[in-house]
Structures are given as structure tokens and as C-alpha cells.
Amino acid sequence: MNITLHVWRQKDAKSKGRFVKYEANDIIPDMSFLEMLDVINERLTLEGEDPIAFDHDCREGICGTCGLVINGRAHGPRARTTACQLHMRSFKGGDVIWIEPWRAKAFPVVKDLIVDRSAFDRIIAAGGFISAPAGSAPDGNAIPIPKENADLAMDAAACIGCGACVAACRNASAMLFTASKVAQFGLLPQGQPERDVRVKRMVAQMDLEGFGNCTNHRDCQAVCPKSVSVDNIARLNRDFIRSTLVADRRAAVGVGSAG
Amino acid sequence: MESSVISVPVGAAAAKRAGYLRAYYGSTVGKKQVMAVTGVIMVLFVIGHMIGNLQVYLGAESLNHYAELLRALGHGGLIWVVRGLLLAAVVLHIWSATALTLGSWAARPIGYRHRQRWIESTYASRTMRWGGPILLLFIIYHLLHFTTGTLHGDFVTGDVYHNVVAGFSIWWVSAIYIFAQLVLGLHLYHGAWSMLQTLGLSHASYDRLRAGLAIFVAFVVAAANISIPLAVLTGVVS
Numbered sequence: 001m002n003i004t005l006h007v008w009r010q011k012d013a014k015s016k017g018r019f020v021k022y023e024a025n026d027i028i029p030d031m032s033f034l035e036m037l038d039v040i041n042e043r044l045t046l047e048g049e050d051p052i053a054f055d056h057d058c059r060e061g062i063c064g065t066c067g068l069v070i071n072g073r074a075h076g077p078r079a080r081t082t083a084c085q086l087h088m089r090s091f092k093g094g095d096v097i098w099i100e101p102w103r104a105k106a107f108p109v110v111k112d113l114i115v116d117r118s119a120f121d122r123i124i125a126a127g128g129f130i131s132a133p134a135g136s137a138p139d140g141n142a143i144p145i146p147k148e149n150a151d152l153a154m155d156a157a158a159c160i161g162c163g164a165c166v167a168a169c170r171n172a173s174a175m176l177f178t179a180s181k182v183a184q185f186g187l188l189p190q191g192q193p194e195r196d197v198r199v200k201r202m203v204a205q206m207d208l209e210g211f212g213n214c215t216n217h218r219d220c221q222a223v224c225p226k227s228v229s230v231d232n233i234a235r236l237n238r239d240f241i242r243s244t245l246v247a248d249r250r251a252a253v254g255v256g257s258a259g
Numbered sequence: 260m261e262s263s264v265i266s267v268p269v270g271a272a273a274a275k276r277a278g279y280l281r282a283y284y285g286s287t288v289g290k291k292q293v294m295a296v297t298g299v300i301m302v303l304f305v306i307g308h309m310i311g312n313l314q315v316y317l318g319a320e321s322l323n324h325y326a327e328l329l330r331a332l333g334h335g336g337l338i339w340v341v342r343g344l345l346l347a348a349v350v351l352h353i354w355s356a357t358a359l360t361l362g363s364w365a366a367r368p369i370g371y372r373h374r375q376r377w378i379e380s381t382y383a384s385r386t387m388r389w390g391g392p393i394l395l396l397f398i399i400y401h402l403l404h405f406t407t408g409t410l411h412g413d414f415v416t417g418d419v420y421h422n423v424v425a426g427f428s429i430w431w432v433s434a435i436y437i438f439a440q441l442v443l444g445l446h447l448y449h450g451a452w453s454m455l456q457t458l459g460l461s462h463a464s465y466d467r468l469r470a471g472l473a474i475f476v477a478f479v480v481a482a483a484n485i486s487i488p489l490a491v492l493t494g495v496v497s
């Protein structure tokens with residue numbers, strides 16, 4: 001099949017970008033979206049042009065490295081699917097496809113379709129961890145955890161940090177990402193000691209990075225390839241109230257001096 | 260990009276210095292929660308106001324007596340307490356909304372070329388920032404119209420029933436009120452759900468109730484209030 005692409009090309013972080021039109025001919029429907037770009041890039045390379053830069057790693061939907069806004073939708077038209085797991089059979093011959101990078105001040109473009117997502121790393125570094133040495137795996141059932149909590153924590157931890165939530169959000173908010181990381185620990189006993197401090201630190205870092213502010217549109221969960229639910233945002237909000245208004249202030253002293 | 264991981268003062272001494280509430284309101288989540296709490300106050304007021312309005316159907320005496328009662332409660336003091344509370348709520352709500360909105364606009368300096376696909380967001384959620392300012396204009400007009408009488412033309416102090424009937428007999432006045440109530444319904448439809456989410460009040464066992472409550476509140480408030488100008492225009496109330 002033959003399709004027309006409009007791809008965002010930007011030489012480096014400092015340059016102004018623009019859309020460049022490419023004709024993608026003889027595309028096989030069973031190619032993945034990224035393989036289709038590989039085909040274009042092979043041609044561009046042979047023609048002595050700069051290939052289109054896009055992020056990817058595992059190409060099996062588990063690493064969260066890929067990320068393209070395809071016709072106005074993060075990761076393209078299929079629900080619960082990363083761009084690398086999207087196939088050209090989701091399109092038809094003659095289609096016109098616009099390919100853009102994640103757009104957010106906190107995700108500056110590095111080159112073409114690649115953005116710098118280290119803001120996410122810093123949000124994690126601000127509190128998305130457990131300080132106690134974890135040691136080797138504990139004996140099964142040594143720490144009792146309600147089955148529901150274990151499942152919900154697992155669902156939150158399914159986040160692969162791709163950033164589609166930010167890309168799709170009208171406000172370019174990172175709440176779904178941050179909330180998934182807050183919730184995955186908050187739901188488990190190991191996460192309790194730092195629970196109040198964690199949410200404050202991660203929210204403060206999120207604000208500092210210049211993400212927008214959640215207004216509960218829910219387009220983030222709609223494009224999330226791992227279906228992380230906005231219920232986690234309610235959990236973050238709950239923890240935030242708790243840590244500010246309810247948590248024992250004296251008890252926080254020891255924890256505060258640790259970081 | 261050069262920013263590094265910050266260290267938030269969380270110890271008691273640091274917190275005392277920064278002030279717990281200042282740190283809270285300084286964060287975007289705190290601001291949003293202030294919007295939600297002030298939203299709750301305004302929603303409860305709007306529901307109470309609607310119930311009061313419906314007394315127009317009981318006749319002139321009922322409505323005027325009710326209005327008198329409101330002014331007399333607590334030796335005439337309660338109405339000022341409520342007015343003060345509502346003013347504070349409106350100011351905080353708008354202040355926070357403005358700060359958060361400006362932050363969100365700044366968060367995407369370069370937009371998408373292709374129209375963004377909306378999947379779960381609703382018309383109501385996408386028009387909150389239109390609805391809010393429209394409601395503000397309406398609230399100002401409404402106060403100058405029915406409370407002070409400045410923009411009324413045939414205002415009789417104390418005769419609320421007359422003021423309502425005379426006011427809504429003018430078709431474009433009714434049109435303004437009907438339009439404003441549609442906007443309010445839309446703002447409440449997203450707002451009622453959103454504020455519960457913002458306050459962390461979600462739970463699998465009542466999430467469906469949450470959505471239903473938002474539709475119910477928005478529809479009942481808008482429909483009941485819209486019925487009044489319609490009743491005057493059609494002569495049901497005269």
C-alpha cells in the first residue's frame with residue numbers, strides 16, 4: 001500500500017523544526033509502524049539524506065522508549081498499543097499520516113521525533129523508590145498483602161514511563177505518570193514508611209519540571225498502552241491531602257533529614 | 260533540562276519555616292484541591308439556591324416570605340456570613356483556576372499540527388475554562404439584576420416575586436438566564452465528578468455512583484432553574 005507521511009524534522013534542540021512530506025510506497029500491511037519508518041530511512045540513507053530520528057528499543061511494547069503522536073493521538077489509533085506494536089494494517093492505502101513528537105515544555109525535542117524525557121527520571125529520583133535495603137526475595141506470604149492491593153499495585157507498576165499521558169493531555173500534565181509511581185508503593189506495606197514524604201517530593205518535582213496541571217480529562221488513561229487508570233490520580237490526591245493535613249508532623253522529622 | 264532533583268523540606272522545623280499551608284497551596288495539587296473545596300461550597304449553595312427559587316411556584320406570598328426569612332435569620336447577620344463565605348470561595352476558586360490554567364498553557368509552547376484526538380475527555384471537561392468566566396459574568400449580572408436592581412428597570416425592593424416575573428417577561432433577559440444555566444449545567448457535570456477525583460474520593464464500590472451524581476446534580480440544577488424563566492414566558496407563573 002502507498003501512504004503519505006508528514007513528519008516533524010528538527011535538526012537539534014536549538015533549531016526550528018518543520019514538517020516534511022514523504023511518500024511511503026509498497027508498504028506491507030504486516031510491517032510495524034516503526035518498520036515502515038525503517039523502510040523510509042533506508043531510502044533516505046541511500047539518497048544521502050539524514051534519516052528520521054525516532055526513539056525505540058525493545059519493539060515489543062515493554063520498554064516505553066518509543067513514542068510518536070500519530071494523527072493527533074499518542075501511540076496511534078489502537079488502544080493499549082505502543083507505537084512499536086502498531087501495524088500498518090491499522091491504516092489503508094492512500095492514508096495521510098502526520099507524525100509528531102510528544103509536545104511538552106518538560107519534554108524538549110532532541111532531534112526530529114526524539115524528546116528528552118529525563119524529567120520523568122527526576123520525578124522518580126525525588127521519591128519513587130524505597131530506601132530500605134530490599135535484600136533477597138522474602139519468603140512467600142512472609143508479609144501479608146491483600147490480593148486486591150497486590151493487583152492494584154501491579155496495575156500501577158505496569159507504567160512503562162513512555163510519556164504518552166503527557167503527550168495526550170490537553171494540559172501536558174504528568175499526573176498519571178507520577179500517580180502511578182506514587183500508588184504502586186502506597187498500596188504495599190513496604191511503601192508505607194516513606195508514603196507521606198514520597199507524594200510531597202514527587203509532586204514538587206513534577207511542578208518544578210514545568211508540566212501542566214491535571215483537570216481530569218482522562219485522555220491520559222485512554223492512550224496509556226498499559227491502561228494505567230486515573231484511579232491512581234485519586235490515590236495521589238488522597239495521599240497529598242493526608243501528607244499535608246493529617247500526617248504526624250513530629251514523625252516526619254526523622255524522614256526529612258534522610259534526604 | 261538543567262534542573263536537578265529538588266529536596267523538599269519535610270521535617271517539622273523546615274515545615275514550620277515554610278508553613279504547611281503555604282507549601283500546600285504552592286503546589287499545583289494543593290491549588291486544585293482548593294478549587295475542589297470551593298467548588299463543593301459553590302455546588303451546595305447552588306443546590307440550596309435552586310430549592311429556594313422553586314418556591315416561585317408556590318406563589319408570591321411564599322417566595323417573598325422566604326426571601327424575608329433569609330434576610331432576617333440570625334438577626335440579619337447570617338446572610339452576610341454566607342455572602343462572605345461565598346465571596347471567599349469564588350475568589351479562591353478563580354485565583355487558583357487562573358494560576359493553574361496559565362501553568363498549563365505554558366506547559367505546551369508548541370502545539371500539535373494535526374488536531375488532537377479526544378477519547379475520554381468530554382465536551383464539558385474541555386469547556387471548563389470557557390464556562391468559568393461566563394459564569395463569573397453571569398453572577399455579576401445576576402447580582403446587579405435581582406439583588407441590587409441596578410439593571411432591572413422595574414425593581415421593587417422586597418417584592419421578589421414581582422421582580423422575577425417582571426424581569427423574565429423580557430425575552431432577552433430570560434435568554435441570558437437560560438444560557439447561563441446551560442453553561443452552569445455543563446460546568447457542574449464535569450466539576451462534580453472532577454472535584455471528587457481531586458479530593459481523592461474514588462473507590463471501586465462507588466465510582467459508578469460518582470458519575471451518576473454528576474449527571475444528576477448538573478441536570479436537576481440546570482433544568483429546575485431554566486423552568487422558571489420558561490414558566491414566566493409561557494404565562495404559567497405571572
Ligand code: HEM
Binds near residue numbers: 305357387390447457
Ligand atoms: C465564577 C467563575 C468561575 C470560574 C472562573 C471557574 C473556573 C473553573 C475552572 C477553570 C475549573 C477547572 C476545570 C477543570 O477541572 O478542568 C473549575 C472547576 C470547577 N468549578 Fe468552577 N469556575 C467558576 C465558577 C464556578 C461556580 C459558580 C461553580 C459552582 C456552582 C463552580 C464549580 C466548579 C467545580 C465543582 C469544579 C471542579 C473542581 C475540581 O476539578 O476539582 N465553578 N472551575
Ligand code: FES
Binds near residue numbers: 058059061063064085
Ligand atoms: S520500543 Fe519498547 S515499548 Fe516501543
